[in-house]
Amino acid sequence: xxxxxxxxxxxxxxxxxxxxxxxxxxxxxxxxxxxxxxxxxxxxxxxxxxxxxxxxxxxxxxxxxxxxxxxxxxxxxxxxxxxxxxxxxxxxxxxxxxxxxxxxxxxxxxxxxxxxxxxxxxxxxxxxxxxxxxxxxxxxxxxxxxxxxxxxxxxxxxxxxxxxxxxxxxxxxx
Numbered sequence: 001x002x003x004x005x006x007x008x009x010x011x012x013x014x015x016x017x018x019x020x021x022x023x024x025x026x027x028x029x030x031x032x033x034x035x036x037x038x039x040x041x042x043x044x045x046x047x048x049x050x051x052x053x054x055x056x057x058x059x060x061x062x063x064x065x066x067x068x069x070x071x072x073x074x075x076x077x078x079x080x081x082x083x084x085x086x087x088x089x090x091x092x093x094x095x096x097x098x099x100x101x102x103x104x105x106x107x108x109x110x111x112x113x114x115x116x117x118x119x120x121x122x123x124x125x126x127x128x129x130x131x132x133x134x135x136x137x138x139x140x141x142x143x144x145x146x147x148x149x150x151x152x153x154x155x156x157x158x159x160x161x162x163x164x165x166x167x168x169x170x171x172x173x174x
Contacts, residue, residue: 010090012092012106012109013089015104016072016092016095020057020095023097026097028097028100029097029098030057030095030103031056031096031097032072032087032095033052033053033054033093033094033096033105034052034054034092034093035051035091035093036048037051038088040086040087041086041087041088041091042087043085043087044078044079047078055085057072057074062085069089071088071089072086072087072092090109
């Protein structure tokens with residue numbers, strides 16, 4: 001009998017699908033924060049800001065959404081033109097609800113191979129968690145200016161005169 005632990009597949013696609021469902025079930029708008037510089041990311045270049053893009057993946061904003069273990073793909077309108085979008089799961093930095101900012105920032109995977117097991121499983125080798133101070137009223141959710149949605153690339157699924165926007169709860173920390 002050996003003491004080796006079998007390698008597991010990445011948990012990222014499972015988390016993404018679960019969080020997408022949770023956000024949609026709560027009648028919120030799921031957004032993905034994507035590193036557009038990663039290989040395999042296919043998004044309209046005009047939607048990218050500072051190497052990142054925020055994608056509105058609500059059912060009302062996209063067509064043909066497919067989320068499998070390697071790739072997220074769908075069709076959406078950017079500037080009134082329907083375009084295909086392809087995002088490798090490893091390029092997703094976060095998924096969150098636009099209205100509340102609740103969601104999850106996804107950490108980089110060790111070695112970028114999609115394998116979750118690290119050579120050193122000791123607690124000292126694992127990254128720690130720390131509290132992020134509240135950004136306060138008027139703070140924007142990371143990447144919101146580049147948000148892509150139906151028709152013109154903006155968020156076109158809310159009321160014409162929304163109430164005050166709550167500050168985001170996610171912050172990408174490098």
